[in-house]
Amino acid sequence: MMRSHYSGDVNAAAIDQEITVCGWVHRRRDHGGVIFIDLRDRSGLIQTVFDPDEAATFGAAEKLRNEYVIKATGRVRARPNGTVNKNLDSGEIEVYITDLDVLNASETPPLQLDETEGVGDAARLRYRYVELRKPRMQRHMQLRAQVTRAVRKSLDDLGFLDIETPILTRATPEGARDYLVPSRTQPGHFFALPQSPQLFKQLLMVSGMDRYYQIARCFRDEDLRADRQPEFTQIDIEASFVDADDIMELNERMIRQLFADVMGETLPDPFPRMAYVEAMRRFGSDKPDLRIDLELVDIADLVADAEFKVFSGPANSDSGRVAVLRVPGGASLTRKQIDDYTDFVGRYGAKGLAYVKIADVAAGREGMNSPILKFLSDDAVAGIVERTHAEDGDLLFFGADKTSVVNDALGALRVRLGHDLGRVADGWAPLWVVDWPMFEYDEATKRWYAAHHPFTAPAVDDPEALKAAPHEAMAKAYDMVLNGSEIGGGSVRIHSPAMQQAAFDVLGISREDAEEKFGFLLEALKFGAPPHAGIAFGLDRLVMLMAGADSIREVIAFPKTQTATDLLTGAPGVADTAQLRELGIRLRAQPKTEDTGE
Amino acid sequence: MMRSHYSGDVNAAAIDQEITVCGWVHRRRDHGGVIFIDLRDRSGLIQTVFDPDEAATFGAAEKLRNEYVIKATGRVRARPNGTVNKNLDSGEIEVYITDLDVLNASETPPLQLDETEGVGDAARLRYRYVELRKPRMQRHMQLRAQVTRAVRKSLDDLGFLDIETPILTRATPEGARDYLVPSRTQPGHFFALPQSPQLFKQLLMVSGMDRYYQIARCFRDEDLRADRQPEFTQIDIEASFVDADDIMELNERMIRQLFADVMGETLPDPFPRMAYVEAMRRFGSDKPDLRIDLELVDIADLVADAEFKVFSGPANSDSGRVAVLRVPGGASLTRKQIDDYTDFVGRYGAKGLAYVKIADVAAGREGMNSPILKFLSDDAVAGIVERTHAEDGDLLFFGADKTSVVNDALGALRVRLGHDLGRVADGWAPLWVVDWPMFEYDEATKRWYAAHHPFTAPAVDDPEALKAAPHEAMAKAYDMVLNGSEIGGGSVRIHSPAMQQAAFDVLGISREDAEEKFGFLLEALKFGAPPHAGIAFGLDRLVMLMAGADSIREVIAFPKTQTATDLLTGAPGVADTAQLRELGIRLRAQPKTEDTGE
Structure with a gap:
């Protein structure tokens, strides 16, 4: 050396x-x-x-x-x-x-390595090899390697086998758009890049591999809103002869060990568990950030008779919700701040953001300040104060709309306020969200969708019971949430062919469609499939959280832009006409940059 | 549980x-x-x-x-x-x-788990989850997981960082056909699946990551002759501020540790090293199986004057070779066996397979039996006997043709004879093949090709010297060979922009082409690229050898057929016309199985 x-x-x-x-x-x-x-x-x-x-x-x-x-x-x-x-x-x-x-030698580098020097994202991606020299990125790459090492060690020690599954495979049923790969040997046919190894890991359980894991590349051809990448990495885990508790205990042990080894941090033992409905009720979110001590409080019963239709409408609707978010000390928020928050909840569909400022709680409505106060009865006001434990100097924000809008708006506002007002506790707040519904009904298309995926086992054992009452069906599913981010999700899988068919029936997947798309899985279930369950963690997001970074691009060596372009290599690029001919495809319109000779 | x-x-x-x-x-x-x-x-x-x-x-x-x-x-x-x-x-x-x-429950499985029961490959692949239940396949999957675990441990302990590189990337310069992935956000443009992470690992060195590894999926859209798969796995390694010796020592230590940990086997320390020219001369192969004690012996000088044009022609040609393979005890081979071997070498381009059986070496040509004996002088016969150390009961096989034909034919015959005659020693015979030529000249296209890849560093330090004498240029490249299989190969890489340009110049890659294809690498080399070197091992083949299996399909959970089809899932499949339209492509001809609505 x-x-x-x-x-x-x-x-x-x-x-x-x-x-x-x-x-x-x-x-x-x-x-x-x-x-x-x-x-x-x-x-x-x-x-x-x-x-x-x-x-x-x-x-x-x-x-x-x-x-x-x-x-x-x-x-x-x-x-x-x-x-x-x-x-x-x-x-x-x-x-x-x-x-x-x-x-x-080196020419003058296009990026300054001094961290404080600002430069556009495009230059950082184009000269990624310079960006990666920065101490911050060096730390991130080293952290990521430490994380994968610790995870592998935990799983190896538990007898999980690292098994590779195909990248060139068949369209997967995850719901997002697949990347396609034209086949040369079978022109007109296409491989799909996997959105997850879900079906292969289930087949490995049918194979008797017993315990499988893989740090697996997955692909989704989605519009890259927020912080997504076309390729991302999952810690993918599956085991046989286990139930949901086994998988949860085993995986929270792994995550605790990971944080202890890599970060020197002690996570709670055990992780708290919360039912989906409780999470939505208290936090308006299925991935609540428990570091923030604000909660939603339901008041529909208190305002059901109000003349104020904005409240009484949703309060009297099966699909509506009226809830309050109490902000301790929030009475000092300015008009402008409240206007900002009103705009903020508007992004989640809320049509407004009613509020009450409380100067002197003992004085009743005289001690309060609010444009909506006049629409509420004394009893309603007293009831709201009592239920929210409001105190002098607090502010109450109200959400009244369809349940999903109230949850989205107040759930997001809760997190925003937590950060704005310095109400985010230090440390790590992991949580299991459990007792998920099996199906979600979509009013627009008038059909049931799988809340997780169509291979998730229901809590009931009888296929007929599942078909008879899909709205009541609960899934044996679990999500691991950390500081308000979903970092992992999984479920017990269906291992009985009759139950799998029942789930497809509820989902309106015809026998022919099921046979065409999942025939090989249905067939495999007939030849001695063991009970099995698993989970998958989003590695990029997990490492991002551990790094304290604000984007998964910070923990991926060579990320792509929001339009799925690699500015470093210039991918995607143009292709030879000859090669396309071999693949049995032609372009609908020629890209301008190339003479394809057609 | x-x-x-x-x-x-x-x-x-x-x-x-x-x-x-x-x-x-x-x-x-x-x-x-x-x-x-x-x-x-x-x-x-x-x-x-x-x-x-x-x-x-x-x-x-x-x-x-x-x-x-x-x-x-x-x-x-x-x-x-x-x-x-x-x-x-x-x-x-x-x-x-x-x-x-x-x-x-289970229906009667389509494959018997009894190992001795024969069934076609198609059924084994279609019902792979049953095949994988067999103890043999369970062993193979467990061995593969043990191997990756041991390799990772060695590299982690040495400070190599496991870093993921993109799967959706730009066409790589490995020479084989790329798999293409049409881009939806840039219709008419395509990603390529990587044939190796070569350029990215070099960029990681420019990034100062210093030591990188990845167990990386790679892709080649080749006709699957012999034992290839469209996707395969590499143990991919790169380090900075090292030379060829450093990489060789480090990696043979890793492989020794692997065999000790997983197999309980002791490999030689150090591995022998052999120059490419010596390997070709003695074994007719750049990946000689050293377990077999047969060697080629050159006799061109002894037969240069022979009237027998079959020998004297190649003996007097710069591009010809005349060599003997002595088979101890081979005089007992039957006419039919020799005919079989003659057919065998024919597959490698040999036009025949001359031989001499030796009954009594002391009797000179009287003690020999051969159709060609009459064409050779007494001096030639005596010289051949002396040089090959032929003894009573031996047989000599002759190869006389273009050097490449002689090497291919006698090299393959040597291995075949080793197995047929039980002359393969037990155990493991690793070897480094070093001192490779930098370029190979192709007579048909009248141009130079990179013997390894265009980023391999030459032994000379002066770009002008490289361009002046490409035929003499030696590469800082090394292959690891085990029992006659190449299991790994690598090189020191070019880190100077001027040298990289010189290599492209020799290869006839125009400045424009170089800019278009590798511009980002050439640019990266200008901003402070460190000296670096690396290697890649074929994981599938390595595990296959360790398992004693005869195909890489035996150590891949879900392999594809020779026509790149997954018989289990039915991939590749048909695609929606709507999806193809989004991708900006259309089919040249419709597959019969689908009404695409066009």
Whole structure:
């Protein structure tokens, strides 16, 4: 190896040793006739010193510029008094260089490595290899590797087998758009890239593999709203002869171990569990952030008789909800702030954001300030105060609409307020959300959809019972939530062919369609499928949370843009007409950049 | 968990314990009014006993058939004298079952789990989940997981970072056909699936990641001759500030550790190294199987003057070779065997297979038997005997043709003879093949091709020297060979933009083409690329060799057929016209199975 030490590993213990370091010229200072180069490698920085007394070496050092690649040999010595840098592992020492190799030059890099220097996302992606040199990105990549290592170790030790499943496969039933790959040997036919290894991991259970895992690449050709990538990575897990409790216990143990090993953090043991309906009622969300101490309170019964139709309408509707979010100390919010929050909930479909400011709770409505107060009876006001435990100086926000709108709007507002008002507790708040509904009814299409996926086992054992009452059916499903993000989800799977057929029947999947799309799974279930269950974690999001980053692009080495473009390599690119001909396809319109000869 | 024990973990130490086992009915025997079920799980078999005294349990057991899935609880007891099965880990005990749950039924499986039962490949692939239940396949999948675990541990411990690179990327320069993925957001443009992460791992070195690895899925849309799969897996490794020796030492240490940990086998330390030219000369192969003690011996100088044009022609040509393969004891080969070998070398382009049988070496040509003897001078015969150290009872096979034909034919014949004649030594014979040529000249297209890939560093440091004498250029490349299979290959990479341009120039890649295809790499090299080198191992083949299997399909959970079809899921399948329209493509001809509405 060219180097004897990584920069970050050299400290006062190495004083008087001769060492060789290799890396990049991070910063150069010329001071008092001497050249100081901070040399950077993966481990950090080290200060190297070039003295005119070493004529040849000094002469070479004079030509060094930022991001040149060098190999430097010299003796470690203590820094002079007053020049120690406490921020560096190697801050107590410097290296007096006696031999310098310039391994490569560098043009002025298109991005400054100084973190504070702002530059557009496009440049960061195009010159990703420079962006990745930044200490922040180095940390993220190292953290990600540590996470996968710790996860693998937990699962390996538990006897889970790392088994690879195909990337070139058949369309998967996850609901999103598949990426297609035209087949050359069967023109007119297409492989699909998997949205998850779901069916293959179930087949591995039918195969008797007993315990499977894979850190698996998955693909979705979706419009990349928010923080999505066309390819993403799942920690994919499945086991046989287990129930939901087994999978939950095993996986929360793995996550606890992960946080202990990699972050030195202690997570609760056990994780709290909460039913889906409770999560929606108290937090308006199926992935509540429990670090925030604000909760929704239902008041439909208190306002059902109000003349104020905005409240009494939803309060008297089966599909409506009226709820209050009490904001302790919120009476000091300004008009402008409240207007901002009103705009904010508008994005979630809320038509307004009623509020009451409470100056003096003992004074009743006289001690309150609100445009809606006049529409509420004394009893309603008293009841709301009592139920929300409102105190002097609080503010109450109201949501009254269809249940889904109230949940989305107040659920999001709760999180926003938690951050804005500094009400987010430190640390990690994991949670299992359980007791999910099996199906969701869509009014627009008048049909049932699988709340998870069509292979999720219901709580009932009788296929006829499932078909008779799909609206009541509960699923053996569980989501792991961490600080308000869903980081994993899974379920017990159906292992009986009759139950699988019943689920397809409820979902309106015809026998022919089921046979065409999932025939191989239905067939496999007939040949001795064991009871099995599993889970999948979103690795990108998990690492993002652990890194304290705000986008999964921060923890993916080579991410794509919102339009699924790789600005570094220029993918996607144009293809030869000859190759397309081999694949049995032609373009509907020619891209402008190429003469395809057609 | 439903089970208390895996079957294979129960032995005499558990006698009198109550245990619960879960798995499949492997075999049922009814004997003396008692039912014996061999229950199978991932770990092996265990004998369960159902006695009519346990009426309910016995009644349920009477309905059991092969491959039913059961959970059985009972007390462990010693088997009666004379019924111990030494072949099973659990062979000294049986379980007297008092509680039975039938977890799932099974129709008669389409494959017999009995290993000796022959069935076509198509059925094995279609019902892969049954095939995978066989103990052989269970072993293979477990071995593969052990191998990846051991490899990861070695690399993790050495500070290599597991970093994921994109699957949806730009066409890679490996030379084989790419799989294409049409882009929806940029109609008319295509992603390519990577043939290797080569360029990304080089970019990671430019990023300062220093040590990278990935167990990476790679893709080649090739005609699947021999034992190839459209998707395969590489152990992909790259490091900075290292030279070829560093990479070789580090990786042979990893492979030694792997064989020690997983197989309990000791590999040589260090691995022998052999120059490419020596391997071709002695073994006619760049991946010689050193377990076979047969070697090629050059005799062009001895037959250059022979009237026999078949020999003297190639002997006097720069591009020809005349060589002998001495087969100890081969004089006993029959006419038919020799005819078979003649056909065999014909597949490699040889126009015949001259031979000499030696009965009595002391008698000179009188003691020999051969159709070609009459064409050779006494001196030639004596020289050949001397140089090959031929003895009584030996046979000499001759190859005389273009060098590549002689190497291919005699190289393959050597391996075939080694196996046929039992001359393959036990154990493992690893080897580094080094000192490769940088370029290969193709007479047909009159141009140079990269012997490895266009990013391989030459032995010379001067770009002008490379361009001046490409025929002499040696590459800093190395292949790891094991028992006659190439299991890994790599090189030092070019890190200087000028040298990379020189390599492209020799290869006849125009500046425009280079810019279009590899512009991002050329650009990255300008911003401080460190010296770097790497290697990639073919995981499928490595595991296949370790398993003693004869096809990589044996160590891949869900392989495809020779026409790249997945018989289990039916991939590739047809696609919706609407989806193709979104992708901006249309079919050249409609597949018969679908009405696409066009």
